[in-house]
Amino acid sequence: MEEEFEVESRLEPAEEASEGPSGRRFITAIAVTTAVLAVCAALSSQLAGRAAHHSLADLNEAAIAQNLASDQWNFYQAKGIKRHVFETQRDVLRLQPGPAAARQVSAYEKEIKRYATEQEQIMKDAKAREHERDQAKAGAQRFDERYQRLSLAVASFQIGIVVSSVAAIIRRRSLWYLGLAGGAVGLFFLVRDLVSGAGGQPG
Numbered sequence: 001m002e003e004e005f006e007v008e009s010r011l012e013p014a015e016e017a018s019e020g021p022s023g024r025r026f027i028t029a030i031a032v033t034t035a036v037l038a039v040c041a042a043l044s045s046q047l048a049g050r051a052a053h054h055s056l057a058d059l060n061e062a063a064i065a066q067n068l069a070s071d072q073w074n075f076y077q078a079k080g081i082k083r084h085v086f087e088t089q090r091d092v093l094r095l096q097p098g099p100a101a102a103r104q105v106s107a108y109e110k111e112i113k114r115y116a117t118e119q120e121q122i123m124k125d126a127k128a129r130e131h132e133r134d135q136a137k138a139g140a141q142r143f144d145e146r147y148q149r150l151s152l153a154v155a156s157f158q159i160g161i162v163v164s165s166v167a168a169i170i171r172r173r174s175l176w177y178l179g180l181a182g183g184a185v186g187l188f189f190l191v192r193d194l195v196s197g198a199g200g201q202p203g
Helices: 002-018 021-094 100-168 175-201
Strands: none
Touching: 021 100, 021 175, 100 175
């Protein structure tokens, strides 16, 4: 019984020391660190969700533009087939003598020219839709890159929070420093994304 009493009496000063001013400052520092990391993680998560939304929206626009471009090219081919039919008939009539054949050739020439003009406009529309598709795909790629960076930031902040919480429980400064390192990595990805977004350049 005396040995147990002595052991307990030796533990008490250690516990009091851990709860002294230095220990309280350590716990306070960890609490502040965890709160800051939580705020940064929430911000990164919100930005990541927004980036994912914009990426999907741009992919939708790219798919719509691709469908419109395909429709225009199909229309272009249909006009080309009709034009080819008139060209064939015109060439046949040119071999026939007489004013009637000449008048019909003139009429076919007008139709051929009309279809050629329509094809030019259709081709311009199709290329414009393809340009919209490419722009939308590029936008989706940029937002997806932002999402990847921000996801890494969220993961790093969460790791920092968990490690800092463990450091508070077992009173280990080395773990707190490790949590700070995780937060620094997350902050790196977050700041990089914010700077890239402000500059309008993909990372």
